[in-house]
Amino acid sequence: MSNHWKIYQPSTSLPWNVNRVRHLHRRAGLGVTLEELDRDLAAGPVISIDRVLQGTSRSQFTRDNFEEMSQVLAEAATRSDDEVRLKAWWIFRLLWTPDPLLERLTLMWHNHFATSNAKVGNLQLLLRQNQLFRQFARDKFQRLLQAVLLDPAMLIWLDSNSNRQGHPNENLARELMELFTLGVGNYSEQDVKQAAQALTGWSVKDSQARFRTEHFDSADKTVLNVTQSFDSATLADHLLNQPATAQRLAWRLCDTFMGEGVVSQPAIRELAEVLAASQLDIGRAVETILKSELFFSEANISSRISSPVEFVVGNLRSLELLDRPPSTMVLARWCSLLGQDLFRPPNVGGWAGGRDWLNARTIVGRANFAAALVAGELHTPIETPDLKQFCNRLTNSKSVPAKSGSLKNLLGRHLLSTPLPVEQEALLSDQPSELIGQLLSLPEACLC
Amino acid sequence: MFDRRKFIRSSAMISLAPVVPSFLAGLAQATESARGDERILVVIQLDGGNDGINTVVPLADEGYKQHRRELRLPDSELIKITSDFALNSNLRSVGQLWEQDRLSIVHGVGYPNPNRSHFESMKFWHVGSNQQEQVEQGNGWIGDSFGTRPVRLGAPHAVNVGDESMPLSLHGRRCIVTSISNPADMRLRASTVDLSERDQSSNATGLNQFVNKVVTQAYTSSRQISELTTQDSSAGYPASRLANRLKLISGMIKSDLGAQVYYTLQPGYDTHAGQLATHGDLLGELSSSLKAFMDDLRQAGLEDQVLVLCFSEFGRRVAENDSLGTDHGTAGPVFLAGTRLAQRSYGVMPSLTDLDDGDLKFHVDFRHIYASLLTDWLGLRLPTWLEGYRLDNLLA
Numbered sequence: 001m002s003n004h005w006k007i008y009q010p011s012t013s014l015p016w017n018v019n020r021v022r023h024l025h026r027r028a029g030l031g032v033t034l035e036e037l038d039r040d041l042a043a044g045p046v047i048s049i050d051r052v053l054q055g056t057s058r059s060q061f062t063r064d065n066f067e068e069m070s071q072v073l074a075e076a077a078t079r080s081d082d083e084v085r086l087k088a089w090w091i092f093r094l095l096w097t098p099d100p101l102l103e104r105l106t107l108m109w110h111n112h113f114a115t116s117n118a119k120v121g122n123l124q125l126l127l128r129q130n131q132l133f134r135q136f137a138r139d140k141f142q143r144l145l146q147a148v149l150l151d152p153a154m155l156i157w158l159d160s161n162s163n164r165q166g167h168p169n170e171n172l173a174r175e176l177m178e179l180f181t182l183g184v185g186n187y188s189e190q191d192v193k194q195a196a197q198a199l200t201g202w203s204v205k206d207s208q209a210r211f212r213t214e215h216f217d218s219a220d221k222t223v224l225n226v227t228q229s230f231d232s233a234t235l236a237d238h239l240l241n242q243p244a245t246a247q248r249l250a251w252r253l254c255d256t257f258m259g260e261g262v263v264s265q266p267a268i269r270e271l272a273e274v275l276a277a278s279q280l281d282i283g284r285a286v287e288t289i290l291k292s293e294l295f296f297s298e299a300n301i302s303s304r305i306s307s308p309v310e311f312v313v314g315n316l317r318s319l320e321l322l323d324r325p326p327s328t329m330v331l332a333r334w335c336s337l338l339g340q341d342l343f344r345p346p347n348v349g350g351w352a353g354g355r356d357w358l359n360a361r362t363i364v365g366r367a368n369f370a371a372a373l374v375a376g377e378l379h380t381p382i383e384t385p386d387l388k389q390f391c392n393r394l395t396n397s398k399s400v401p402a403k404s405g406s407l408k409n410l411l412g413r414h415l416l417s418t419p420l421p422v423e424q425e426a427l428l429s430d431q432p433s434e435l436i437g438q439l440l441s442l443p444e445a446c447l448c
Numbered sequence: 449m450f451d452r453r454k455f456i457r458s459s460a461m462i463s464l465a466p467v468v469p470s471f472l473a474g475l476a477q478a479t480e481s482a483r484g485d486e487r488i489l490v491v492i493q494l495d496g497g498n499d500g501i502n503t504v505v506p507l508a509d510e511g512y513k514q515h516r517r518e519l520r521l522p523d524s525e526l527i528k529i530t531s532d533f534a535l536n537s538n539l540r541s542v543g544q545l546w547e548q549d550r551l552s553i554v555h556g557v558g559y560p561n562p563n564r565s566h567f568e569s570m571k572f573w574h575v576g577s578n579q580q581e582q583v584e585q586g587n588g589w590i591g592d593s594f595g596t597r598p599v600r601l602g603a604p605h606a607v608n609v610g611d612e613s614m615p616l617s618l619h620g621r622r623c624i625v626t627s628i629s630n631p632a633d634m635r636l637r638a639s640t641v642d643l644s645e646r647d648q649s650s651n652a653t654g655l656n657q658f659v660n661k662v663v664t665q666a667y668t669s670s671r672q673i674s675e676l677t678t679q680d681s682s683a684g685y686p687a688s689r690l691a692n693r694l695k696l697i698s699g700m701i702k703s704d705l706g707a708q709v710y711y712t713l714q715p716g717y718d719t720h721a722g723q724l725a726t727h728g729d730l731l732g733e734l735s736s737s738l739k740a741f742m743d744d745l746r747q748a749g750l751e752d753q754v755l756v757l758c759f760s761e762f763g764r765r766v767a768e769n770d771s772l773g774t775d776h777g778t779a780g781p782v783f784l785a786g787t788r789l790a791q792r793s794y795g796v797m798p799s800l801t802d803l804d805d806g807d808l809k810f811h812v813d814f815r816h817i818y819a820s821l822l823t824d825w826l827g828l829r830l831p832t833w834l835e836g837y838r839l840d841n842l843l844a
Contacts, residue, residue: 159720159773161721161771162720162721162770162772162773166770167771168769169720169721169770169771169773169775171775174564174565178565178567184565184568189564260654260655261654303655305655305659339611347566347715348566351613355658357613358663358666359614359626359662359666360626360634360673361611361628361666362627363663363666363667364633364635364670367636367640368638370638371637424641427641428641438641442641443643443646443659443660443662443663444656446659446663
């Protein structure tokens, strides 16, 4: 394996310890329970990372009939035509799936191909798009992109209905090049116009994509210096073959899994080469990242702002508040309030993420979420959770070295990705639920 | 109503509250000037690329008929302003502001080598530069101009109103920005930990320093803003999202929050299809909300202190597309509202027959407007990259 992405091997400077197990689950899963922590600490990195990649990283709080329940909830949500219920369905999956990496990748594609119900106005179509993201999440990117270009929600979102021979609408063509494949600066205005012609002919009728030859412009088009009678599929393949596409996907994956300022340009280029050599195999690139020394390096730990979904779902799982299922509707509303309104990204560019997650309103929101969590308001009916019990389990956990200190310290390590400032400890409460509320409203709680 | 006395009282509380970090507490020493002639800029971002041609309509231009067949507004849907141009009839209230010398139009605003990507073009507008290297620095035209200028009692320099993420325009190394959409959202339910002992300027890495700073600021402004209630005014705001945002801004200005810039946006201008109705509704919302806002400030005796800028990242193509919409174009008009403006119109209408590859040629570089707003209006230091720009004769 290459230089920048060489495989992580535990050493005295980069030991496999509880911090790295938590890091793996914070970034590639969503929170980690004490039992999973013990299990992975004992198993070592190879087995633990494989479990994440293969979708078996959760040993606790999953459901045997997960997919069946998910399907029932999805159908009920679309039938009700209540958008919050569809958001709640996704929260259900994020909370209970045995394969959190798959949900994270689905979320990544929802951001990459950001489509909003604000314009589409059809939950059935958004659900179908979401399932498509999940189906091809780890696949070769070609399969995903080709499917997205025939996806009714996408066709409505970017005005394909009005893109016809002789009178192209450039919306889909532009975003296809700027956001989905090449990235800005890698094509000309002329390329956009020509690509729009290649995409003519497709529209949505009765919730299905359909192709009408009479609306298709079959003339030759010149896109990125190649002239042929491009249509939607051949145009996509042409774009997929451009080095800029591999480069953009490499950036997207690093943006999803790696910390701020951790990945150098040469490292992105190298990951792009891995992608280009494997027909843009996303699963392969994800594996490259998650197995790398760079991923487990000190610089990469605690170097991201957590997203609202990570904050909400991750903390619930890490505190094991799942014996009684929390209200997914309530959680979906919290995610919206904190700035990640599922199925309603702010625009075609998706959520900017990173530091943009934090502003006065969302920071106060996170603190208030913590208050709601310890007050039991994430469950209906409201019932104060027994956090003392969790604290006892934490103090007695196998992974915790015997002399590692106070409950404040232990909880701080479990919930925060970076050590508590020493002077902070004295200011914290000794009472478990108050302590948890305080920890989750510290600046460090925004990092992962 | 959050009145001035109450504001001072709560400000005093803020300055004593343990949560206020040293860097903000230090600001308490800045003189608390009496409400004076402090000038305020309100920015409304018309998001998505406003079709300038159907906003300020070039009546006399042959090209209008030629390029706009389906989307051409008939005379009955125009408010004639001069022999050259008319306003979209949905801009009735804007027309009234114009009649009353409370509004100016800058025609044909843009920049060289226009970029038709929403994100790229908006970045240029946010930074105040079309140079990629400058954009990558990550500082905005407003954010960068707040050097070390003291603000009052821990007030933010700027407030971003709405639930969108903070615009790049407000990014600056020293710029303190608060984002709010509803004062109630700013109420902290539980007491948070005392962060005052944290060293804001420590050698902590960039990201740690960032979270320390923004979290501390958020908790501080939470105490301030959650007490703010919007006053019911008789100014007659319509029931719309933009109107609510402007009403909230007016509330903050009236309660003398101390911010110099308020920023908000009105989304939806990306009218690739079925444009006429959507665009008309948007302009109607903008027009009635803006008029209500200016009237509200006038009643409070504050209109002379406030100037409003309305801009969009680009105009749209001159020729309509076949989906009764328009695709991304270039130059467009900018609105300025306020009582201190020297002229009612700046620049000349761009021609619809002398085009650049189907797009309007710009006449006024938007950076001229920015530079004059920063120096002539707000009295701030120009970001280095805006030096040399100036819109002549902005203020009376």
